[in-house]
Amino acid sequence: MEEVLHVDERQQPGSRTSDRESVHERVLALGVKNLAVSYDRFLVIDGLDLQVERGEVVAVLGPSGCGKTTLLKAILGLVNYTGEVFLNSDRVGYMPQRDTLFEWMNCIDNVSLPLRLNGMNRQEARSVSMEYLKKVRLEDWAYSWVYELSGGMRQRVSLARALVTGAKILLMDEPFSSVDAQTRRSLQLLFSELVAMENITVLLVTHSVEEAVFLADRIVLLSQRPARVRRIFDVELKKPRTIEVLDEPIYQKLVSRIYQEIFSTPS
Numbered sequence: 351m352e353e354v355l356h357v358d359e360r361q362q363p364g365s366r367t368s369d370r371e372s373v374h375e376r377v378l379a380l381g382v383k384n385l386a387v388s389y390d391r392f393l394v395i396d397g398l399d400l401q402v403e404r405g406e407v408v409a410v411l412g413p414s415g416c417g418k419t420t421l422l423k424a425i426l427g428l429v430n431y432t433g434e435v436f437l438n439s440d441r442v443g444y445m446p447q448r449d450t451l452f453e454w455m456n457c458i459d460n461v462s463l464p465l466r467l468n469g470m471n472r473q474e475a476r477s478v479s480m481e482y483l484k485k486v487r488l489e490d491w492a493y494s495w496v497y498e499l500s501g502g503m504r505q506r507v508s509l510a511r512a513l514v515t516g517a518k519i520l521l522m523d524e525p526f527s528s529v530d531a532q533t534r535r536s537l538q539l540l541f542s543e544l545v546a547m548e549n550i551t552v553l554l555v556t557h558s559v560e561e562a563v564f565l566a567d568r569i570v571l572l573s574q575r576p577a578r579v580r581r582i583f584d585v586e587l588k589k590p591r592t593i594e595v596l597d598e599p600i601y602q603k604l605v606s607r608i609y610q611e612i613f614s615t616p617s
């Protein structure tokens with residue numbers, strides 16, 4: 351498969367060029383090699399290889415139950431695995447599939463939590479958290495209770511909390527799937543602007559082909575469980591993504607090509 355790039359190939363200067371690669375240094379931010387995960391001898395991931403370069407947004411698509419959440423958990427060391435996991439930073443943000451905000455705290459204290467757990471005092475933690483609430487445009491809601499927020503606002507608080515420790519690698523598990531279509535699109539636009547501005551590396555699990563193409567630089571399509579990489583697609587669209595992307599032939603053709611791949615052969 352021509353789209354699959356192996357670590358060795360990606361690390362050779364000049365081995366492969368594109369407009370996207372020429373604008374940033376190609377440094378591996380996150381990688382897994384020959385990853386395998388079992389639950390009670392039940393194989394969920396089997397020999398999975400994946401590399402994400404610094405500043406890249408890589409989307410992971412695959413059927414429900416194939417092992418996408420498990421892949422993120424293995425990268426975070428939350429489940430046992432065999433194979434190799436490489437993270438080029440000790441500051442990794444995680445947005446789990448279900449938001450884990452505390453209802454009985456206000457927004458700013460929810461965002462502050464990772465800093466407080468690292469020993470920062472309350473005042474300083476709140477001041478750093480306010481900067482991140484500004485980035486997700488929720489500074490006016492800093493002292494509101496979480497239960498007063500809409501679903502999309504909760505996701506923005508979760509995003510601020512995932513980034514507040516200065517994380518440059520972000521693992522996201524279907525972060526925009528629990529909100530209506532219009533809110534989802536505005537979250538995607540905010541996300542795309544933010545990660546491009548802050549040069550954050552993202553591994554994004556999603557069920558949506560359209561979302562993957564709209565947001566990612568590359569898309570990794572996984573097989574049915576046990577998950578393996580079935581195919582990798584490059585997305586040659588400018589970042590940050592804007593609403594005009596929806597009109598671009600590259601966007602439309604790629605969405606259609608991925609659906610054709612998904613439905614072409616049994617996986």
Ligand SMILES: Nc1ncnc2c1ncn2[C@@H]1O[C@H](COP(=O)(O)OP(=O)(O)OP(=O)(O)O)[C@@H](O)[C@H]1O
Pocket residue numbers: 389390394412413414415416417418419420421447575
């Ligand atoms: N802690 C666990 N113990 C046993 N089995 C588990 C555990 N967590 C997940 N599984 C099983 O492993 C498989 C993969 O689960 P996982 O949550 O990784 O899938 P997924 O691709 O994220 O699915 P979805 O798209 O529905 O979120 C499923 O069959 C699930 O039932």
Ligand SMILES: [Mg+2]
Pocket residue numbers: 418419420447523
């Ligand atoms: Mg999942």
